[in-house]
Amino acid sequence: MSKFPIKREQLPPGGNLCEYCTALCCHYYALPMETPTTWDDFDNIRWFMIHGTVTAYVHDDVWYLCTYQVCRHLQPDHRCGIYETRPQICRDYSTRHCDYDDKGLHDMLFETPEQIWEYAEAILPPRKKKKTASSLSVDLPILN
Numbered sequence: 001m002s003k004f005p006i007k008r009e010q011l012p013p014g015g016n017l018c019e020y021c022t023a024l025c026c027h028y029y030a031l032p033m034e035t036p037t038t039w040d041d042f043d044n045i046r047w048f049m050i051h052g053t054v055t056a057y058v059h060d061d062v063w064y065l066c067t068y069q070v071c072r073h074l075q076p077d078h079r080c081g082i083y084e085t086r087p088q089i090c091r092d093y094s095t096r097h098c099d100y101d102d103k104g105l106h107d108m109l110f111e112t113p114e115q116i117w118e119y120a121e122a123i124l125p126p127r128k129k130k131k132t133a134s135s136l137s138v139d140l141p142i143l144n
Helices: 039-049 088-092 113-123
Strands: 029-033 054-059 062-067 108-110
Touching: 039 054, 039 113, 108 113
Parallel strands: none
Antiparallel strands: 029 062, 054 062, 054 108
């Protein structure tokens, strides 16, 4: 049984799929990012992830950083409160590829900073140990 009240293919001619949705597209945004290849790259992703409800995922070999934030203009009935003046990115968005009946499957999904770090440890060469202050000490001559 589908968790959606109507299947995409059952939409009546001229119907609007948004009328049956809870505005999934207004609850997050995902931005593509460069594929991480270094310890610093993965550490930066960890930094993003410790700042809130942020995930990283890979879909079709593209890495994304996803932030879960509900649009401040989303109304209780799941409609846009600024529909007539909404941003262009919202105007360009189409139900043709929306999340309405998306199964949410990704090639890889990282939900915690620990998961992204574990992945980095699995694919990157071991980290070089950072030099500590004691390992940098040098015997200096005593001057009179």
